[in-house]
Amino acid sequence: MRSARACLASLLGSGGMIVLLIVLTAAGTALVQPRFFNALNIINILRNAAILSVASMGQMLVMVAGGFDLSVGVIVALASVQTALLSGIIAGWMPDAPILALILATLLTMVTGALIGSVNGAFVSVFRLSPFMVTLAMSSVVMGVTFYVTKGIPIYGLPDAFMNGIGRGMIGRCPVVVVIAVAIVAAVIILQRATTLGRHIYAVGSSPHAARVSGVRVRPLLIGVYAVSGAAAAIAGILLTARIGSGQSTLGGTLALETIAASVVGGVSLLGGTGRAERVMLGALFLSLVANALNLLRIDSKYQTLVLGVVLIAAVCIESLSGVRRRHD
Amino acid sequence: MPIRLRSLPLAPLLTAIPAFVVLFGFGMVAPDVLTTGNLWNIATQTSYLAIFTLGQTIVLLTAGLDLSIGMAVSYTSVVAALALVNVAAPGLAILAYLAAGVGLGLVIGAVNGFFVAIVGINPFIVTLGTYNILFALSSTVTGGFPVSDFPPLTSQILVDASVLAIPIPIVISAIVMAVVGFLLRRTVFGRSLYLIGSNPSMATAAGIRVRLHTLGAYLLCSGLGTFGGLLLSARAGSGEPNIGGSLALQTVAAAVIGGARLRGGKGGVLSALLGAFFITVLSNGMNLARIDGYIQQLCIGAIIILALLAEQISQNAERSS
Numbered sequence: 001m002r003s004a005r006a007c008l009a010s011l012l013g014s015g016g017m018i019v020l021l022i023v024l025t026a027a028g029t030a031l032v033q034p035r036f037f038n039a040l041n042i043i044n045i046l047r048n049a050a051i052l053s054v055a056s057m058g059q060m061l062v063m064v065a066g067g068f069d070l071s072v073g074v075i076v077a078l079a080s081v082q083t084a085l086l087s088g089i090i091a092g093w094m095p096d097a098p099i100l101a102l103i104l105a106t107l108l109t110m111v112t113g114a115l116i117g118s119v120n121g122a123f124v125s126v127f128r129l130s131p132f133m134v135t136l137a138m139s140s141v142v143m144g145v146t147f148y149v150t151k152g153i154p155i156y157g158l159p160d161a162f163m164n165g166i167g168r169g170m171i172g173r174c175p176v177v178v179v180i181a182v183a184i185v186a187a188v189i190i191l192q193r194a195t196t197l198g199r200h201i202y203a204v205g206s207s208p209h210a211a212r213v214s215g216v217r218v219r220p221l222l223i224g225v226y227a228v229s230g231a232a233a234a235i236a237g238i239l240l241t242a243r244i245g246s247g248q249s250t251l252g253g254t255l256a257l258e259t260i261a262a263s264v265v266g267g268v269s270l271l272g273g274t275g276r277a278e279r280v281m282l283g284a285l286f287l288s289l290v291a292n293a294l295n296l297l298r299i300d301s302k303y304q305t306l307v308l309g310v311v312l313i314a315a316v317c318i319e320s321l322s323g324v325r326r327r328h329d
Numbered sequence: 330m331p332i333r334l335r336s337l338p339l340a341p342l343l344t345a346i347p348a349f350v351v352l353f354g355f356g357m358v359a360p361d362v363l364t365t366g367n368l369w370n371i372a373t374q375t376s377y378l379a380i381f382t383l384g385q386t387i388v389l390l391t392a393g394l395d396l397s398i399g400m401a402v403s404y405t406s407v408v409a410a411l412a413l414v415n416v417a418a419p420g421l422a423i424l425a426y427l428a429a430g431v432g433l434g435l436v437i438g439a440v441n442g443f444f445v446a447i448v449g450i451n452p453f454i455v456t457l458g459t460y461n462i463l464f465a466l467s468s469t470v471t472g473g474f475p476v477s478d479f480p481p482l483t484s485q486i487l488v489d490a491s492v493l494a495i496p497i498p499i500v501i502s503a504i505v506m507a508v509v510g511f512l513l514r515r516t517v518f519g520r521s522l523y524l525i526g527s528n529p530s531m532a533t534a535a536g537i538r539v540r541l542h543t544l545g546a547y548l549l550c551s552g553l554g555t556f557g558g559l560l561l562s563a564r565a566g567s568g569e570p571n572i573g574g575s576l577a578l579q580t581v582a583a584a585v586i587g588g589a590r591l592r593g594g595k596g597g598v599l600s601a602l603l604g605a606f607f608i609t610v611l612s613n614g615m616n617l618a619r620i621d622g623y624i625q626q627l628c629i630g631a632i633i634i635l636a637l638l639a640e641q642i643s644q645n646a647e648r649s650s
Contacts, residue, residue: 068453129637130591132394132453133581137633140578144627257461260454270451302473306465313458316450 018266018282022289029293036296043175047243049288050181052258053281055236056266057188058117058229059259060280064192065225066205066272067124067131072233072259074142075113076252079237081146082109084155084247091159098159110234116142117230121223139256146249155247167242177239181281184235188277201225205272254305261312262287270316287311344587344603348610355614362617369496371606371613376502377564378583379605380557383509384550385580385589386601388452390513390522391546392529392593393445396456399576400463401437401551402558403569405430407467409559410476410568419482426483427559434555435548437463442547446540460577467570476568487563498560505553510598522546526593578629583608585636590644 030036055072062069086105091098116138123134169176192198203211204218212218233255240251266283268275290311294304352371356363381398388395409430416422437459444455490497513519521542524532532539554576562568587604589596611632615625 123634123638127638127641129634129641133591133637134634136396136578136581137630137637140630140633141627142630144623144625144630148621148623148627254461257457260457264454270454300469302465302469304465305461309458309461309465312461313444313450313455316454316458317444317448320448320450 018279018286021265022282022286025286025289025293029289029296033293033296036292041292041296045285045288045292047175047177048291049281049285050175050178051236051239051243052255052262052284052288053181054184054239055233055255056259056262056280056284057184057277058232059256060263060266060268060275060277061188061201061225062131062229063260063263063268063270064205064272064275065201065222066208067222067226068135068260069117069120069226069229069233070132070135070256071116071120071138071142072229072236073252073255074139074146075116075230075233076237076240076255077249078116078142078146079109079113079234080241080251081150081155081247081249082112083238083241084158085149087159087162088155088157099161102159102162106238109238110231113230113232113234113237114227115230117233118223118227120230121226124226125219125222150247150249152249154249156245158241158245158247162242163245165242166239167245177243180235180239184232185277185281192277197221202273205274207273254308257305257308257312258284258287261308261315264312264315264319267319269319344600344607348603348607351607351614352610355610355618359614359617359619362614367613367617371609373496373498374613375602375606375609376499377557377561378579378609379602380502380505380560381554381576382580382583382587382605383506383598383601384553384557386584386587386596387509387513387522387546387553388550389581389584389589389591389596390526390593391543392526392591393452393543393546394456394581394591395441395547395550395554396453396577397437397441397459397463398550398554398580399573400460400467401434402554402561402573402576403571404463404467404470405433405437405555406558406562406572407470407476407568407570408433410479410562411471413480413483413568414476414478419480422480423483423486427556430555430559431552434551434558437555438548438551439544441551442544445547446543471568471570473570475570477566479563479566483563484566487560498564501560505556506598506602509549509553513597518542518545523594526595528594575626575629578633579608582629582633582636585633585640590640591637 026036035041055076059069059072083105086108087102090101090104094101120131120135120138123129124131166176166180171179192201200211200216200221203214203216204221208218233252236255237251241247262283263275263280264270264283265286266275266280268280287308290307291304294307295301352362361367381402385395385398409426412429413422413426416425441452441456441459444450445452487497487501492500513522521532521537522545524535524537525539525542529539558573561572565572583604584596584601585591585604586607587596587600587602589600589604608629611628612625615628620628
């Protein structure tokens with residue numbers, strides 16, 4: 001028993017488990033449905049995984065710092081709507097420079113995401129409210145705004161360059177979306193491994209009190225981490241909008257669940273203090289593979305949420321049973 | 330020294346004051362609010378929400394949470410409706426309806442409780458997981474379509490009947506409140522839940538079987554929630570796959586406004602009832618004042634944050650006094 005547990009712990013610890021899961025899922029799907037290895041299908045999976053990875057980076061940082069962010073899904077929807085609306089409005093002001101208008105629109109959208117995140121962070125760190133409840137309530141607020149503005153109707157009229165350049169664009173044989181996601185993940189890896197700020201995030205997640213005593217400014221740090229999560233969700237929303245070509249208020253419905261699941265599958269502890277960007281990216285790849293497998297096997301897309309729920313609970317159970325989880329109380 | 334509102338015996342009743350302020354406020358904007366018909370309507374809607382909120386309050390007592398309550402209501406609504414329309418004898422069908430719904434609700438509660446209490450996983454994550462599982466099940470079991478054609482006897486018994494001129498939903502809700510109130514205040518099980526929430530290590534030291542009691546809290550929560558959902562479906566006249574959509578937010582909002590705490594150990598029948606009354610008055614008023622549904626959603630979110638802030642501030646005041 002003990003050796004089985006130790007074995008499981010070492011697998012989880014090294015990240016081997018997630019690689020194994022990815023290989024098994026890919027092999028299993030390819031056996032049943034040979035179209036799996038079709039180049040188009042692989043690119044499709046990579047694009048989905050890329051967008052999920054970007055949003056998951058924010059979720060992971062928040063979880064490492066000991067919190068949760070349930071508002072990532074609604075920020076994706078807001079970002080989609082905001083990019084589409086703003087790029088139209090700004091393009092009206094500067095008809096000669098549509099690309100510049102688009103860049104301004106996406107930057108403003110990212111700022112909005114960061115602002116919503118920092119409000120979450122302020123409630124969590126300054127007023128010490130439950131991160132789960134604050135971000136859940138914030139979701140209700142943001143969703144109310146998004147639907148009130150759009151009445152649920154998609155917003156068209158985005159410049160073609162946006163879709164062709166980013167959403168469907170390729171650099172050589174690699175989708176632009178994937179390049180952007182890899183760059184963001186690389187930046188987060190550097191943040192986590194090579195900067196004081198990154199180590200402080202781990203410290204705050206492991207023990208806020210110890211971190212404070214040793215001179216970490218916990219409040220600004222937490223506000224910043226939630227702001228990054230909001231901005232990451234906004235970027236994911238922009239990338240998703242570039243893929244589908246319109247602003248949609250219904251995007252991101254299960255994204256909070258997906259990013260938490262990607263993080264937990266990637267070895268992030270629910271108690272904070274542990275988690276690595278590269279493994280969370282693998283977690284996102286695994287979830288995208290599973291979704292793709294369900295599609296190829298022609299299983300009703302509604303069952304994907306069921307599978308997500310099961311994967312989340314199973315991953316947390318495995319983490320809990322393998323003893324990787326540490327107790328703080 | 331600050332006034333310690335929460336230590337006054339009548340403290341929960343203070344929640345009723347903002348509710349009446351909101352009620353008369355909307356009454357001035359929309360004259361329909363203060364008609365006798367609408368006041369009965371508010372009372373009836375409060376009686377449904379109070380049952381859901383009481384379920385949520387019981388898990389909040391143990392410092393837990395049930396995000397899945399709304400989806401449990403949706404799923405059991407559809408499944409119980411299938412039982413109802415497939416049993417021929419109307420009397421028997423209603424029994425099958427209630428038994429199937431509450432039975433399934435208890436199974437859902439057992440699953441939540443197993444992972445939270447026995448395996449020891451964060452209740453937010455467990456119920457977020459079961460929320461999505463139940464969402465998938467309730468939107469696929471009948472392909473997302475409602476199950477209608479309830480026999481007339483269902484609404485005659487569960488909706489339109491009355492006892493001493495009081496509508497039956499209010500009577501049933503009052504009985505539920507009385508029974509659960511007795512359970513919470515006068516039984517070892519109920520008293521234990523308060524101790525588990527406010528001081529888990531003391532509860533263990535006192536010999537309380539914490540895991541078993543916590544499991545019981547989740548069973549009770551889902552049981553109550555699905556029972557309330559069955560009453561609501563009977564009113565709608567169909568099993569609705571999206572009947573419980575926003576119940577998680579509404580019940581947590583109502584419970585916290587009524588005086589329950591996310592950290593556990595506080596709340597009961599009265600807080601659930603008053604919180605439910607507040608949320609009902611607010612949404613009823615906003616509906617009659619023709620406030621956009623999406624703005625209402627925004628308001629619910631803002632109110633939860635305000636209630637959490639108020640909870641935190643009063644707790645700090647308690648600690649410093």
